[in-house]
Amino acid sequence: MRTSTPRLNLRVIEKSDYPELAALMDLVFHDVGGSWPRMTIMDLIHQFPDGQICIEDDGKIIGAALTIKVDYNRFSLPHVYTDIINENNVIQHQPSGDALYGLDVFVHPDYRGLRLGRRLYEARKELCRNDNLKAILAGGRIPGYHKHASSMKVTEYIEKVKRRELHDPILSFQLSNDFDVKRIMRHYLPEDDSSCGYATLLEWDNFFYEEDIDSVHDIDKTxxxxxxxxxxxxxxxxxxxxxxxxxxxxxxxxxxxxxxxxxxxxxxxxxxxxxxxxxxxxxxxxxxxxxxxxxxxxxxxxxxxxxxxxxxxxxxxxxxxxxxxxxxxxxxxxxxxxxxxxxxxxxxxxxxxxxxxxxxxxxxxxxxxxxxxxxxxxxxxxxxxxxxxxxxxxxxxxxxxxxxxxxxxxxxxxxxxxxxxxxxxxxxxxxxxxxxxxxxxxxxxxxxxxxxxxxxxxxxxxxxxxxxxxxxxxxxxxxxxLKQLNTEGSVTNLRHRRLDLYGGFTQPK
Structure with missing residues (x-):
């Protein structure tokens, strides 16, 4: 039950949190298998502690985000869920990876409406910036699609969600958090009947990312x-x-x-x-x-x-x-x-x-x-x-x-x-x-x-x-x-240019 006035705290997940975390996953993911095994969560915490984040209310976990590192060039291409978590529930974390991969974000139903999911996403973005990683990638379920699968293709469904003609519990939320749909992935999670096995490949670019440098003199002044x-x-x-x-x-x-x-x-x-x-x-x-x-x-x-x-x-x-x-x-x-x-x-x-x-x-x-x-x-x-x-x-x-x-x-x-x-x-x-x-x-x-x-x-x-x-x-x-304004400003003039209407001004080389 939600307290009348939540007292929120964001922190990393500890091994002793597993029973509470598992109960929350069972509640939220009851339609796709529920909680992960204890071994999987312990492995996540051991391999990448900073990537496992939770929000608690007066000491009770009410939301969490689970994250790993991956190779951007591999996972910015189509893949399936078992490329991330194999059949033995082993997480494919890559310590030297150059991108984050969002495994799951989940919030207790009683606390929805407080924008706690956004807090967890902002914490992920901050981690991405601090670790100088290229992007955050995620395979996003589209659980609302099964209601429309008989009347429209998945591409049409995604476009309607983008245009806010339809609402999808996950995709709408991802889009509102500055993620872009890069690809459609078939058979991502076959048992996900709500999504008819489809998923979107989502990406949030870190515009502060800098390629590896050999000398302090190679760093661009900001x-x-x-x-x-x-x-x-x-x-x-x-x-x-x-x-x-x-x-x-x-x-x-x-x-x-x-x-x-x-x-x-x-x-x-x-x-x-x-x-x-x-x-x-x-x-x-x-x-x-x-x-x-x-x-x-x-x-x-x-x-x-x-x-x-x-x-x-x-x-x-x-x-x-x-x-x-x-x-x-x-x-x-x-x-x-x-x-x-x-x-x-x-x-x-x-x-x-x-x-x-x-x-x-x-x-x-x-x-x-x-x-x-x-x-x-x-x-x-x-x-x-x-x-x-x-x-x-x-x-x-x-x-x-x-x-x-x-x-x-x-x-x-x-x-x-x-x-x-x-x-x-x-x-x-x-x-x-x-x-x-x-x-x-x-x-x-x-x-x-x-x-x-x-x-x-x-x-x-x-x-x-x-x-x-x-x-x-x-x-x-x-x-x-300027980089932050270009992606997260109240308005983004350059990104919203109608090039289809008036084109560009520079001549192609």
Whole structure:
């Protein structure tokens, strides 16, 4: 009998629990043979004690989960019950297995409705994560199928259960606990008349699983520190003057162990003031003459200060055409670049800049990153193309003159973070350059945004700068939270895309 106010405790099963455990199995599994022999339970406890879990109410066992380890490659394929427990009731536990196999989960009928089964499943998932195993597999009975076997195929029955048009006592529960049906297995348990001998092969993937590694240096970083320079536009006397200013910020970010330093779009615009009496087209091409030097100097800073630098953007001349280009200077000396794809009317009209044709994701030692330069962040297609290449952080160097323009970048960046389940960092410039045509004023409030779910800040903003003030900001982002969001979030935008309706954006290679 259930107590009026349960006092629950979750623990591992001990050998002395067998009589109570057997009585509970007889009660729950009366239609498929009842309890397992004492020898089988003792063997389970001996071989894999952590996998045998129970819930007790005031000292009485009211639910349990029995689990073994198996080889994923073998048991992710069709099999039968006797491959797991042979005719002599010997459990086929594999101590070196790379996956868990769920043997049984059962709860006393008087305690159903308290979601105790979910607690047991969550404990299994935690064990899977802690032991760095690939997945949880299970052969799932479908005891409701016998009522419909004469009118529908088993595949149709499973589909209707998925669509919640029908309820199956076991399959419905498994699906609600994030398991996917991978296969149908015939003759899994022939004596299971309720399931007509069928079972589903169920799988829950551990997205935190990491392949065996030989060195600590092979471990991917998951906690990443982003640094952003909210850059003050000011007159400079030379390229060295500009680099000195930049190095001060890079050094400061490095001292705080930042993995990335983000600079704004056209942060080098003050150099246009070195030559007076130029029209706007001449001035931007004059600025482009410094780009290669600045790129190489920033590459040296990245190595010297052990930090990856997103060098905002700078104009670059290629084959007589001018592009707005952002450079990713890796701390190992590698240099990547991303062209701005969408050119603003101002850039096209006053500077005659052309747009690029490819958006890329870059592998770094601190995650997979993409770059959308200012206006590009306002086009959701580009963010989705990055997401389809498994981007984790999108950097948005921007330059906006008014708060209206800034709000477009900010709000669109937040949307990109939510819809693509990634972090987005925006970095802009402040101040004014009264002697430089078309770059006279700036407005910025740099920030780092997250998806909007329980794993992240309530306003989906991890850090933000003071408006229109020169400063640096830091934000620590956890890449593992993105994996958890993708599979267990309140909503899962990427998994719920209607590719049958609108397809994907990236082109197959």
């Amino acid at each position: 906690l990443i520190r982003i640094g952003i320079v909210q850059w003050q536009m000011r007159a400079v006397r030379s390229v060295d003057d500009l680099i000195d200013q930049a190095e001060f910020f890079v050094s400061s970010l490095s001292n705080y162990k930042a993995d990335f330093a983000l600079f704004p779009e056209f942060f080098n615009a003050p150099l246009m003031g070195l030559r007076r009496e130029q029209n706007s087209v001449e001035a931007i091409r004059f600025l482009a003459s410094f780009t290669e030097v600045i790129k190489q100097r920033f590459a040296e800073l990245a190595i010297t200060y052990n930090i990856n630098i997103i060098a905002g953007s700078m104009p670059e001349l290629r084959d007589g055409m001018l592009y707005n280009v952002s450079y990713l200077l890796h701390r190992d000396g590698t240099i990547d670049e991303q062209d701005k794809i969408h050119i603003t009317p101002h850039e096209k009209r006053d500077w005659v800049i052309d747009g690029g044709n490819q958006v890329k994701v870059f592998d770094t030692d601190a995650g997979r990153v993409g770059i959308l330069i200012c206006y590009d962040s306002e086009f959701p297609e580009l963010g989705r193309m990055l997401a389809e290449q498994n981007v984790q952080i999108i950097f948005v160097p921007f330059w906006t003159d008014t708060k209206n323009g800034y709000q477009r970048v900010r709000l669109c960046a937040q949307a990109r973070a939510i819809e693509n389940e990634c972090y987005v960092a925006i970095g802009g410039s402040v101040g004014n350059l009264p002697r430089v045509d078309n770059v006279d004023i700036q407005y910025a409030q740099s920030a780092v945004f997250s998806p909007s779910d329980i794993y992240f800040p309530h306003d989906a903003t991890i850090a933000e700068a003071s408006p229109n003030t020169e400063m640096i900001i830091f934000a620590d982002v956890d890449l593992d939270k």
